[in-house]
Amino acid sequence: MTALLAQLAPGNFRAPTLDFHALAPEIVLLVTLVVLVLLDSIKLERARASMPAVTNIGLLAALIPLVTLAADGGTRVMFGGSYVVDPMSLVLKALFIVSAYVVVLLSTNYVAEGDYWESEYYVLLVSSVLGMVVMASSRDLIGIFVALELLSIPAYMLAAWRKGDVRSNEAGLKYYLMGVFASAILLYGMSLVFGVGGSTRLVDIGLRLEEIGTEGVPVVTLALVFVLIGFAFKVSAVPFHVWAPDTYEGAPTPVTAFLAVASKAAGFVALIQIVYFCFIVRPDIIQPIFFVLAVLSMTVGNLIALRQTNVVRMLAYSGIAQAGFMLAPFVVAGELPVQSRQAVVIYLVIYAAMNLGAFAVVIAIARKTGSGEIESFGGLFQYMPGMAVALTLFLASLIGIPPLGGWYAKFSVFKVLVEAQTGLGWATAIVMAVNTAIAAYYYLRVARAMWFDDAPDGDTTPVKVPAGLTAAVTLALVATLVFGVLPGLLSDLTSFQPLALGG
């Protein structure tokens, strides 16, 4: 605290040295954002057609510095340790940017053909991605909070993008109110963490918590619980999941894909930062909380998903269950910090591939049926065999059937849970195994409708699928297959140094 005040005293200010190479992805995204706003402001309606292309070029351009940074290797620390670019943050940034690229592919026709505001859509999407990319590098409470707001606020608006539809308004409003509520709780928790730790930098707080030891358990517990609840809303973990199904159903489907994949991943990234750089010194407090969250999310998500008749709602509940699987490695964070963190990142990457793929197929099919009811998928194999096969593979991957990506994701989580050899770890692994079996039922129900049922209206003319959607499905399918067949690829990519703390 005194150090902080001394820094703010007049005469003591020194301009921070900026590592422009490390900040290049953020700068490229910011420039893209500015270009999009200028384009919209200058050309007005005539800009509509070029917006998706400019967005995609910007996103791809942001990937280039990520590759050069990865080639350079090493950890770059900036702003006194508040902003760290290390291999883990590079992988996560690439995940966010590629997910956003796929979401733009999904949105292009959807937004252009519906009666929506088009230019603003892409501006908001890019600013949300910028928030996620900043989140991946933030190692400071303030940085994490700013990144969280930057990625959430555009998402609230995107959820309500089908302005004329009551459901979409409901989706946006629910998401907004719950999100703001969660932010408030999070901020209160952060203020307590700052009060205990005396710093906003995660590493310093971690050291301070270690120093305190078992003193003052009530206030530390209170602080950690509030912060975790704030992010539990973001990743839609039970019992903080109630907004998710309504929001996912009402929002435009490409936005749902974005929320279910990128936004959820951003919540997990924040959890990874906070847990592994800071709260890791108090496994006695965080592990029981994560056990309860993980077990409840898997079980409740799966049981409610069994009864859904709408495929988007089903995917929403399945997303809650999958969030439970992703929370599971945190249960053994104290015993196996490196491996459990790696398991979460592997799951995030593979989940993004298979879930984006599933949403892409649902969007393609909804172009014909206009609905997300599972019955409307009947006879799909007869008139769109390619899409039927793709969706079956994505669903099989979500179940965790080898040799698809989802299998490796689940395997790595199981592995770390069992290797930890703790009671909570064993218990989580058992609940997870049971839930994997339950999940197979509702995923396969969709597959059965596609393969064995007849088309409900008898109309079997194939749908014209735009090139962007086909590209998105192909991209997701290739990723799902490659990560399943060559799991070593991903585990090499995510084997981070044990202490990439920085500062």
Next chain:
Amino acid sequence: MSNPLSAFLRDYLTVGIFASLAFVLVGLLLFISWLVRPDRRQAQKYIAYESGVDPVGDMWSQSQVRYYIFALLFVMFDVEAVFIFPWATQLEVFGFFGLIEMTIFIVILLLGLVYAWRKGVLRWV
């Protein structure tokens, strides 16, 4: 006493004491005035007070929806001011670096105004 955590919690105790004092004080004052005041009920005393004028119309009055845009634009420049004033008081300290940072910040915020202007928001139809 030496434990910083219990000191931290004790600060909250102070807040709690003051909060309960506030409630007690308000209750006490209301109780005393209830004891000493005369009690003469008249119909006029039950009308809502509206600056001395007789209240007219419904209490749910609607305001023009267009004002929300001005509220938004106001927030934009309000936030700008929150950052510009502290910077202005320490202008020499932050030097050239601060100037560049502030220029980037103001230009990006101004983009919002340009957007609003081009979309015809500033025109009162």
